[in-house]
Amino acid sequence: MRVNIKANRWFGWLLLLWASYWFDEVYQLSTGSVIQISSYWPVAWIQFLAPPLFFISVCHYTVPAYKWSKDVLKFLILPLLYLFLIVINQLTDTDLYYFQMLLILINALTFTILSLVRIRKHQDNIQQYASSTQEINLNWLEYIIIAMIALVVGIGVFNLVFFDVPLNVFMNAAVLAVVLFITYNALKQTEIFPKNDADVKVVADLSEEEKSKEQKRVLLSDDKVLMIKQKLDDLMNEESPYLDSELNLIKLAQLLDISSHQLSYVINKGYNENFFQFVNRFRVEKAKLMLADNENNKLSILGVAFESGFSSKTSFNTTFKKMTELTPSEYKKKCSSL
Template sequence: MCELNLNIFNLVIIASIFIGTTFGSLLIFTKRINRKANSLLGLVVFIIVLWNIWVVSIDFQFTHYFTYFYLIPLHYSLVLGPLLYFYVKRMTNFSFHFSKKELLHFLPVILELSVHFLIIREAFTTQKTSIETGIFYQIIPIIQFLAIISVVSYSIYALKEIRIYQTWLNENYSDNNAYNLRWLYRLIVIFAIIWILWVPYTFIDYLVFNFQLGISDYYPMYIALSIITIWISAEAFLRPEIVFLEANKKEVHHKKEYPTEEILEKASWLKEEMKKNRFYLNSELTLKSLADNLNMHPNMLSKVINDGLNKNFSDFINEYRVNAIVEKLQSGNHDHITLLGLSFECGFNSKTTFNRVFKNIKGITPLQYKKSIENNSK
């Protein structure tokens, strides 16, 4: 019997297996509004978990205890990219449904499984372990390279979907902090970078060391990949679920045109209506609800804001909110109310959004602005 060679690296991998299994199960089996999207992300987590089980099985030489353990296919790296992309697709467009066409994206996994069975056949014939076979040495680097291309390419497409979604949010929601996916955008960027880092690892291993680097040499990559995958799954599960007031339909935005006289007149009228009725004080204001209040079609209202005022809906509404806060600060009659309290009074419902929007518009933070007013009044 072989002794288990425990060290800090494989202990981290073992921990990631248990943590990943927990979050993967929660994402797939917990009944939530975003369950269909979460299930796709849960599969991503389980694929990384299986990969880590393969890593540990080699490090601990499982075949000494379970002779035919290597028969179990544990590599599905060519489906990671499509799963992550369709998770984002589902998160950014609730009306999206799988069709037969989408299933074509998962066909490359057949290649990966075919290589696995070829390795098994050679292992049986030569009485070697799977990682000692010639096919493993010759084909696995190619599969790794294809997986890198796949993950990075699908990550780029996923980031594009998030950018389109963020634009849609800005054009339909006045305070979209609860709905934005900036956290997912950042994590997918990190996820893709980690996969890109496999390139120098693979080339150095293949060209310099003749594919002789051991599992321990790859531990930093496996650990980094495990951490970011679990991070994404934890964020996805622990964040409040998104419930949209209206369906997210990916419509083609009208081309930017020079505004007609009618649009300019409607833009002036719209600004007067905003001042008179102070619709911006409603923290749940959306393009559709404002259009209903103004007896306008949402498409026309969007055109008036975009072309007539050269703004998106979010910027248009939040400017009124920031100006209302500035007016209250300058009046000196609201010193007993905190900045956060003033922001809530003026239509914001998130401290993060309030600080970000205020700084974008005024160039300084709300606290700095308040102090500048106090200093000028002395």
């Protein structure tokens, strides 16, 4: 199982920064002093970089060959402003604590919301490319974002209202739980996009923000679309490539001896579906036949899922119900009663 090395590396830096928050707790226990933002201003500034790092790691998960360096300025605007406030606070007697806390909240909420938007776009984009998305849909990152927003708001309000009281053990336990959740999911996250450079370019092109405009451009004549549709229908019905749980746009295009862009265009225009919907429609039809075979079908629901081309029972149940408005078990029971 391949892992997303670049994204996980950035997550590693994020976890390292989060670990620095416990430095404050140790410092307080050893010195007895009350900590407001951080015991040492360079540590406070480095901790401020955690939300941008989170966003960069999300970008590496969602965009093939992402280059964060081109966006470096937008990542540094808020950190530089925060550094300016820290320096002013250190050099003068001005109390800027509330301004610093406000900037911390703005920084965290900005990058977590941007991360959420990026993941939502990713979930739409991968359906243009992959036939099985459960392992690569990054839902676990959405859960982290929700937890992070709750933590940021909770810690921010706690510090603003009870600024002379240290964070309690429950808040620290919540942060630790999020960190452990991130670590577990980051380590088991599989590579989302192909390694081959040419294939990566195909996926990147499909994921472009201008994708909707590109789809409006006529890539093929209507006659060509109809011809490819016929070949595609014959291939799906006779050779059943959808039974391969790892089938993707590139593999199917190669079987038809056409480009991935042409196949995507034919599926979008000819069937009014994305690749995920197109392939899984065949899988669901196959599953329906197997579930309705009351006399010969000895397979469990999980067995039917695998035999139909699904990679897991969860994805099978979710997709089946979305397309039939019934769970596989409900459909099988309905067929048995006929």
